[in-house]
Amino acid sequence: MELDPLILSRIQFAFVVCFHAIFPVFTIGLASTIAGFETLAYKTGNPIWQKLSKFWIQVFAVVFGIGVVSGIVMSFQFGTNWSNFSYATANFLGPVLSYEVVTAFFLEAGFLGVLLFGRDKVSQGVHLFAAIMVATGTFISSFWILAANSLMQTPDGLMNIDGIYHVVSWTDSLFTPSFGYRFAHMALASFLTASLVVAGVSAWFVLQNRELEANKKALSIALWFLLILAPLQAVVGDFHGLNTLKYQPMKVAAMEGNWETQPGVPLLLFAIPDQEAETNHFEIKIPKLASYVLTHDPDGVVPGLKDVPAAERPPVFIVFWSFRVMVGLGLLMIVFAVWGLLLRRSGKIYTSKIFLNGLRLMSISPFLAVLAGWVVTESGRAPWLIYGQMTHAQGLTPSLTGGMALFSLIGYVLVYAMVFSAGIYYLLQVFKGGIEHTDIPHELTTVERPSRPLSAAHIAIDEDL
Amino acid sequence: MENIYDLTIIWAGIIGFGIMMYVLMDGFDLGQGILFPFAPNEQARDTMMNSVAPIWDGNETWLVLGGAGLLAAFPLVYAVFLPALYIGVFLLLAGLIFRGIAFEFRFKAKTSKYLWSYSFSVGSIVASFAQGAVVGAYIQGFETEGFAYSGGALDWLTPFTVLTGFGLVVGYALLGSTWLILKTEGEVQEFAYNITPKLLLGLMAIFTLVCIYTPFIDEFVYTRWFESISLIWVLPVLVLYCAYLVFKHVKQRNEGLPFVASMGIFLFSYLGLLASKWPYIVPPKFTIYDAASAYNSQLFLLLGFLFVIPIVLTYTSWTYWVFRGKVKEGGYH
Numbered sequence: 001m002e003l004d005p006l007i008l009s010r011i012q013f014a015f016v017v018c019f020h021a022i023f024p025v026f027t028i029g030l031a032s033t034i035a036g037f038e039t040l041a042y043k044t045g046n047p048i049w050q051k052l053s054k055f056w057i058q059v060f061a062v063v064f065g066i067g068v069v070s071g072i073v074m075s076f077q078f079g080t081n082w083s084n085f086s087y088a089t090a091n092f093l094g095p096v097l098s099y100e101v102v103t104a105f106f107l108e109a110g111f112l113g114v115l116l117f118g119r120d121k122v123s124q125g126v127h128l129f130a131a132i133m134v135a136t137g138t139f140i141s142s143f144w145i146l147a148a149n150s151l152m153q154t155p156d157g158l159m160n161i162d163g164i165y166h167v168v169s170w171t172d173s174l175f176t177p178s179f180g181y182r183f184a185h186m187a188l189a190s191f192l193t194a195s196l197v198v199a200g201v202s203a204w205f206v207l208q209n210r211e212l213e214a215n216k217k218a219l220s221i222a223l224w225f226l227l228i229l230a231p232l233q234a235v236v237g238d239f240h241g242l243n244t245l246k247y248q249p250m251k252v253a254a255m256e257g258n259w260e261t262q263p264g265v266p267l268l269l270f271a272i273p274d275q276e277a278e279t280n281h282f283e284i285k286i287p288k289l290a291s292y293v294l295t296h297d298p299d300g301v302v303p304g305l306k307d308v309p310a311a312e313r314p315p316v317f318i319v320f321w322s323f324r325v326m327v328g329l330g331l332l333m334i335v336f337a338v339w340g341l342l343l344r345r346s347g348k349i350y351t352s353k354i355f356l357n358g359l360r361l362m363s364i365s366p367f368l369a370v371l372a373g374w375v376v377t378e379s380g381r382a383p384w385l386i387y388g389q390m391t392h393a394q395g396l397t398p399s400l401t402g403g404m405a406l407f408s409l410i411g412y413v414l415v416y417a418m419v420f421s422a423g424i425y426y427l428l429q430v431f432k433g434g435i436e437h438t439d440i441p442h443e444l445t446t447v448e449r450p451s452r453p454l455s456a457a458h459i460a461i462d463e464d465l
Numbered sequence: 466m467e468n469i470y471d472l473t474i475i476w477a478g479i480i481g482f483g484i485m486m487y488v489l490m491d492g493f494d495l496g497q498g499i500l501f502p503f504a505p506n507e508q509a510r511d512t513m514m515n516s517v518a519p520i521w522d523g524n525e526t527w528l529v530l531g532g533a534g535l536l537a538a539f540p541l542v543y544a545v546f547l548p549a550l551y552i553g554v555f556l557l558l559a560g561l562i563f564r565g566i567a568f569e570f571r572f573k574a575k576t577s578k579y580l581w582s583y584s585f586s587v588g589s590i591v592a593s594f595a596q597g598a599v600v601g602a603y604i605q606g607f608e609t610e611g612f613a614y615s616g617g618a619l620d621w622l623t624p625f626t627v628l629t630g631f632g633l634v635v636g637y638a639l640l641g642s643t644w645l646i647l648k649t650e651g652e653v654q655e656f657a658y659n660i661t662p663k664l665l666l667g668l669m670a671i672f673t674l675v676c677i678y679t680p681f682i683d684e685f686v687y688t689r690w691f692e693s694i695s696l697i698w699v700l701p702v703l704v705l706y707c708a709y710l711v712f713k714h715v716k717q718r719n720e721g722l723p724f725v726a727s728m729g730i731f732l733f734s735y736l737g738l739l740a741s742k743w744p745y746i747v748p749p750k751f752t753i754y755d756a757a758s759a760y761n762s763q764l765f766l767l768l769g770f771l772f773v774i775p776i777v778l779t780y781t782s783w784t785y786w787v788f789r790g791k792v793k794e795g796g797y798h
Contacts, residue, residue, distance in 0.1 A: 071564055073558055075532060079547030080554055086536060087544035087612060091759045094537025095766040101533045102773045110776070166759050194616060396615075397548040405616045408555045414557045419566050426570070 003402025006393055009081040012409040014378070019416055020074055021374060022367045023067030025186070028142055029194025030060050031135040034115075036221075038131040048214045048380060053131075055435035056117075056198070059117055066423040068104075075101075081405070086396030089165050092158060092173055093148055100144035107137035139187070150179040152386050153406060154247045155376065156371060160389070173281065177247055181240035182377075187371070188233045193366035195247060198222040200363025203356040210433050216350050223340040223349070230333040237330070238293070240294075244380075245294055248387055250312070251380030254319035255284075256290045260304040263335040265290040273316040278306060289465055305413055312381040318375065326372040329365045336362055388446070472763040474536035477746075477753050479770060480531060485735055486525035488596075489640070489728055493523040496641015497598025498564055498589020501582065502662060507587070509653045510582060513641075516648045518568060518725055522756070523781050525561070530777070535560075536706055537766045541612060545747050548606050548614040550621055553595045553697040560592030590634060601626030604686075606748035625655065632671040636731065639664040643711065643724040648792050654720075661715050661723060669708055672734065675692055676701065681742070686741045700737035704730055720732035 004394075035054050042050035075097060078086045086093065114122060115132035122130075156167040156174025167173055199222035205215040245252045253259075257268045259279050267289035271280035286300040297301065305313050336358065343349040350356075381387055385395040495518035504510045536543040546552055563584045571581035598621060605625060608616035642664055645657035680687035690697065707729035714722040744752040757763065 011668045045634055072529060072561070075529070076547060076554055076558060079536070079543045080551050082546045083544040083613060087540050090536055090540030090543065091762040092532070094540060094543075094758060095762050095769075097597065098533040098537045098766050099769050101529055102769045104772055105530070112779075164759075167765075168762060170765060202515050398552075398610075399548050399616060399618075400551070401618060403549050407552065413561060415562055419562055422566065422570060426573075435588060 003406055005400040005402045005405040006396055007308070007406035008402060008409055009396060009400065010392060010414060012405065013077055013081065013463045014375075015213075015409070016070070016073055016077060016412055016416070018374070018418065019434065020067065020070040021370065023070060024138070024142065024198065025062050025190050025367070025370050026193050027060060027064050028187075028189035029069055029192070030056060030140040030197075031131075031138045031200060032191065033194045034060060035128075035131040035135040040171060042128050043186070048217060051211075051214050051367075052218050054091050057116060059427065062423065062427050063214045066420060069419070070416070077087075077384075080408070081397055081400060082385070082395045083397040086391065088163055088251075088383060088395075089386070090159075091165055092167050095142050096148045096174070096377065100141050103137060103140045103144065107134060107141070111137065124416045142186060142190075143183065146183050147174045147176075147179060150176045150182050150335075153381060154178040155386050155389060178240075178243055181236070183239045188229055188236055189370050191225065192229050192380045193370065195222045195225040196333065197363045197445045199226060199300050200360045203359040205434060207353065207360075208349055209355050212350075214435055219350070220251065220344075223337065223344070223348065225335040226333065227341055230330065234330060242294065244377075245303075250305060250308055251316060251319065251377070252294065253303050253305045253307075253314045254303065254380055255323040255376060256294075256319045257316060258290065258302055258304045259306050261290060261301060261307055262304065263299045263301045264288045265294075265302040267293065268320075270457055271320065273320050275310075275313070275316050278310075300445050312383060314380050321378045322372040322375040324380065326376060327367050329369040329372070332365060333362070334370075468669035472760060473538075473753055473757040475755070475767065476763055477532050478535070479774075481739065483527050483534060484740070485732065487524070487531060488735065489731060490524035490527065491521070492637045492731065493517070493640040493724075494524055494646040495564075495589045495593045496639070498586045498642065499593060500641050500645075500660070501586035501589070503656075505652060505656050512649055512653050512792060513587070513645060514571065516645065518572075518782075519788045520784055521568060521602060522565070525565075525770050526777055526781075528561075530773075534770065536768070537574060538758055538763055539746060539753065539756040540750055540758050542746055544612065545607050545609060545751075546616045549616060550599060550602060552618060553598055553602075553621060557595035558594065560588040560590075562588070564588030564592065589637075591738055593634045593637045594630040596655055597630035598622070598626040598671060602631065603630030603742070603748065604629070605682060609747070609750060615629040625675075625682060628671060628674060628678070631651075632668065632675060633708060635664055635667045639668055639711075640724070640731070643715075643727045646715070647721055647724045650791055650793075655707075658715060658718065662712060665708060665711055665715075665727075666731070670706075672704065683748070685745070687743055691724075693748040697737070699738050700733050700740060703733040704737070706735065707709070710796075 022249070037049050037053035037056065040055060078093070078097075111130040111133040112128065112292065115134050118130065119127055151173055154176045155173075156176040157167065157169040157174075160166075167425055187329045198218055199348065202215045202219035206210060206219060211413065241252065241255075254273075256265065257271050257273050258265050259278055259280075264287070266283075266287045268283055268285050268287035270282065270284040273280050291302055292298045293298040294300065327408050339355060341347060343352055343355055348355075383391045383393070385392050487522040497513045497517050500513065501510055505615040532543075550700045567581045567585035569590065571578060571585060574581055578796060592618075601623070605621070605623065607614055607622065639661065642661045646654055646661065649657065680690055707726045710726035711730070714726065742748060744754070746753045746756045
């Protein structure tokens with residue numbers, strides 16, 4: 001069998017980027033959560049907030065540490081597997097990715113250390129300031145990354161001279177038409193992730209009757225946030241979809257499983273899209289709803305996949321179903337938000353076992369939703385690497401063989417499997433330790449000097465607590 | 466836009482400085498991993514790791530900064546080196562990940578400690594070897610078509626690059642052992658005093674081989690060194706002088722100077738390499754000007770780098786200041 005370096009490189013990139021993405025999406029939201037707890041601690045003087053903050057800072061430290069390691073691999077992927085793409089876009093991509101690195105270092109050098117290790121060394125106000133700066137820094141980092149991605153989705157502000165892109169306007173190329181929507185959508189996704197994880201973990205502690213006062217407070221706040229954020233995300237997602245319809249109509253066609261450009265397009269609840277036969281099987285649909293959602297007119301015309309040659313269509317099955325997973329999980333989040341509100345009114349929010357156990361499971365949902373969302377937007381761009389301008393095949397490293405790509409793919413899977421199972425196992429140990437653990441006076445032993453993010457967590461990796 | 470300043474030269478300076486900083490600084494902490502198998506006992510290994518634990522990740526900052534800067538300032542280097550060294554880059558990253566994770570977890574582990582020691586040691590050796598092979602591959606040059614690499618997956622792996630790979634492993638071990646002389650005492654320092662001359666001898670042997678080998682695989686280098694006898698010959702002489710200093714000060718049981726002198730060996734070898742190849746950055750065809758990105762992209766990022774490099778330098782010096790002095794058994798006191 002001939003190994004195809006293109007498919008293997010795409011699988012490899014998808015694998016490393018998916019593995020990487022779950023960490024920053026959590027740290028971005030969690031940084032703001034911690035800044036929130038620190039603010040409450042500062043304003044109220046109630047030690048409970050500080051206790052919560054201490055616990056979640058440990059979690060943050062571990063997740064941040066793993067995220068940074070997996071991010072380094074990402075920055076080399078562009079060159080190893082997509083060298084034609086990197087070379088052509090370097091005038092834009094180089095500075096943008098470098099600025100992300102610059103931001104991250106500035107953050108790590110200046111404020112992360114103070115947040116993680118400086119609680120007893122600086123005043124509470126300075127510590128709070130550091131927490132806010134770390135939260136701000138995570139957003140600046142994501143600004144650069146999302147600007148780079150948005151340019152690939154809706155290119156603007158560049159001029160192609162002999163195959164090399166030159167930046168004509170930094171403003172246009174950084175703030176392309178899809179950037180604002182993407183940034184808002186991801187920012188909300190990060191907040192939702194933090195809310196749902198805090199809610200899930202707190203619910204688990206409440207079920208175990210551990211540190212009830214603090215954990216109930218955390219649960220309560222997380223659920224209020226969920227109640228605001230989950231519906232808001234649906235609205236922002238809708239706007240993002242309309243923007244995509246305007247600039248990347250084939251992505252939306254694949255999301256809806258719509259083959260023909262026609263008015264009154266139904267919303268498909270279920271279908272098995274068939275790329276070869278250019279049709280769907282086993283459709284379950286709500287008439288005219290897709291037209292209504294996308295054009296705000298039940299008889300509006302929605303573009304279909306057959307508008308472009310077969311070779312320029314995204315993989316419909318993947319896009320169609322990832323979109324449904326994302327939206328389905330989003331709706332489930334709204335259900336839990338409303339359920340929480342009803343239980344709160346009847347006073348059973350901390351006692352309903354089925355609700356609390358449900359929240360525990362829901363703490364995985366934002367990660368799945370984020371990954372599904374990225375699959376929609378990335379696979380939906382196919383076959384384009386830069387929408388309408390450069391295909392995946394054109395961006396690939398010319399000298400790359402199938403064998404090399406397979407070697408590195410297997411290699412990365414193995415390395416990640418080992419390293420990250422250790423990381424995630426350790427994270428679970430931190431969760432098990434709970435917020436009580438933060439109260440045990442902890443002398444920094446000489447081998448746990450404050451130097452690395454993970455040193456902020458004080459739990460043995462291979463011992464029962 | 467009018468190109469008022471030659472930013473390409475400035476960027477060559479920044480990247481060159483970044484690589485040098487990386488080699489000097491990450492070199493001695495990679496060296497700890499290379500020396501791990503030879504350490505007298507487990508306690509010594511703890512001390513060795515402790516001596517670099519607070520600073521190693523700051524040292525690796527330079528690698529990431531240099532890598533990102535390359536894509537921005539010299540995209541051709543990025544787009545040729547990474548595909549050409551595909552397998553090597555994978556090994557480098559895998560090595561760095563394993564040793565990085567080992568730093569985190571070895572201190573938190575009890576029963577699984579030995580696994581993290583292996584992870585630290587193997588990761589360090591693999592990453593160092595891969596870096597050395599990159600140097601060798603740079604000297605060899607790259608087969609290109611248009612602006613893309615057109616050679617095979619393992620073209621970089623030749624007897625010459627294996628030699629430079631081992632050279633850097635031994636060199637980093639030397640930086641590591643002289644660092645230990647400076648930062649430790651007692652048993653570990655004694656171990657370092659004993660192993661340093663052997664490493665020095667090994668390094669000088671490889672250095673000589675590389676020097677003899679290089680002009681014969683690269684005509685350009687041959688011309689530069691032998692057409693007209695020039696100032697360039699000062700550099701290898703300085704390397705040998707530094708080697709002599711290491712030997713002398715180890716003999717006299719001086720604590721600081723062996724480390725400084727081994728850094729000198731690296732510095733002058735590096736300058737010698739640059740002087741041999743200048744202005745070629747993707748040999749044999751492309752100079753720094755061929756490889757440079759657009760003027761306005763170089764300018765855009767330069768502003769950020771001018772802002773962040775002083776911060777990284779300040780932060781780095783501050784960390785070294787905080788952790789100055791000897792590392793005792795169990796850590797800094």
